[in-house]
Amino acid sequence: METWFLILFTISISLLLKAFFNLFSSSKKPPYTLPPSPSTFPIIGNFLWVRKSFFQIEQSLRRFSRSLGPMVTLYIGPCPSIFVFDRSLTHQALIQSGSLFSDRPKSLPANKIMNSNQHDISSGSYGPNWRLFRRNLTSEILHPSRVKSYSHARKWVLDILFDGLQEKAKSGESVEVLVQFQYAMLSLLVLMCFGDKLSQQQIKEIGDLQRRVFTGFGRFNVLNLWPRVTKILLRKKWDELFKLRKDLEDAYIPLIRARKKAKDERLSNKGSDDYVLAYVDTLLDLELPEEKRKLDEAEMVTLASEFINVGTDTTSTALLWVMANLVKYPHIQDRLLVEIKGVVGDSVEEIKEEDLQKMPYLRAVILEGLRRHPPAHFVVPHCVTEDTVLGGYLIPKNSTINFM
Template identity: 65%
Template sequence: MDNFRYAMFCLLVLMCFGDKLDQKQIEEIERVERSAILNAVKFNILNFMPRLTKIVFRKRWSQFLQLLKDRQEVLIPLIRARKKASEERQSKLNDKKDDYVLSYVDTLFDLQLPDEKRNLTEKEMVSLCNEFLNAGTNTTSTALEWIMANMVKHSHIQEKLFREIKGVVREGQEEVKEEDLQKLPYLKAIILEGLRRHPPAHFVLPHAVTEDVVLDKYLVPKNANINFMVADMGWDPEVWEDPMAFKPERFMGSDNSSGEVFDITGSKEIKMMPFGVGRRICPGYGLAMLHLEYFVANLIWKFEWKAMDGDDVDLSEKLQFTMVMKNPLQALISPRFK
């Protein structure tokens, strides 16, 4: 899991800041971001009556403010360096050798708050970068671990996926490329089944209704906090046959009566919603699907995955910001090509 998380984090750092940072820089960013994640639950109470909690939980407030300061000290220099690089590029637009790649931070420099008619402050950019890095790292790496755990547990599924990739990727090709992913329907089915059976979050973020509404004879009062039981929806036996089994084929044409690609956005019907649905769906769901497909395809293409010492894979869960494996995956991996 540590390797999955670090790989995903390095990728998102590159996408966020647009530069290949050295290992020490990445470890510093990871340290402050990981600390924020692990302490999120502890700091939640500070949202409740801040004037009171600043007195009652003075030490906790101090820890929270120190965490914010640490994050700003790490991220602001990177934001400033990227802004300088962006300005220098603007002055050399005629340079034909320009290999500049637009990053997430680049999109924040010209962003304007319409009501206040101003640009973002550095501290606001830090908050958005923090959201970008944390939201994309922990959920996706958790989903990746669950999927790979099932690849180890169900060797026939792993072998079927390898055969599918072998039918698309040229012999001797080192990497499954992004354009290859569109030709791998069984891979997509495996990702969907992983998200159905093991959604990284068992609930979505809380929502509220703007007026009283009656839903299936139940009154949901205005401003009431509501949530959705994401995991239970994906395990509903009235919707899914043998819901606790890992069966990617249910998303293939043979089991899928419509024969169409499953609609993860829920625009037609909602059978599962690992990213939420509707206008409030996770804006990064497309990126998460791409990352999962790319990582799983290449991990299976390059390596054969087996259980340690023939032990069965334990699929017990525990909550750690996301719903992770209680006993993290350990596997024996062997290169397929030497």
């Protein structure tokens, strides 16, 4: 009896001491805390968010910002993600303190399968490899002089767009403009990526595959919660993820190998004179500075998929919003038509690219459309390289921060 009393007494004293020290330590609050967050579940955080993609929870996040303020913390599993909704805070972080916020968060296990362990631009950690990928894309493909070399590709895609719209119109069916825009942009990006004009069937298969990749970001989030557990309990979903990656490689690796063969033939003076540099051509020449090796085929598949995925929906969505505003505001449409006729005349049906430089109002319409209806409502996730303060709140080292 005395032994049990001693045990209970010791436990009681321990609990009282713990409560006393907790009270004492809580009186000394840290100077900065994390931004406010909605109610969370203990240990697992906001489990409901794990089952949704970032795009699906955007409306909820904006609703939270109206009640919690310009910065919100969301616990996705055990790790906090911070969301910033204020323009001045975004400018302060990305422009004034760009070096602190320049890194990318570490990819979760399921994501690493699709991005080849962060060997791409959108998820790669800030460093020599990331700078190499970004410089290669901007200087070799997106540079104005290089963009001009794709004029024949844009003409081909313009014909595809017109033919698709006219075919739907003549059949009496409703014309889904967004579908036609998406297919046209996909055709252009596939040509710029692999250097070949693929068949309509091949392009549609690539489009379906990229759509599966895009929607998979949300579907496979749950696998990242407890990978060791989900590999047992959610084995079928892991198998789906691996199959998606295999399908992507099966579709792209033959195109990469064909382009490598064409490039080798050109170097041996057996190729055609109308050879135009493709994105895959530049990837074949890259050497990773940190690892002292060239990209393997799986990493080239990841970069090619990123190139096609990022450009297709954003461009087609921007075009759709511009067209919608032209329909909504007929006076803008009339003024734009007057400018076009003033440059090319009444009888010309097709506008040449060099004529576009003479149409400032057309440029203004496009830019205003992008300002009012940005295709993406947030930038890729960032993380800070050391503990810092933004808007009076603590941003811990290596935490994920998103700018909306």
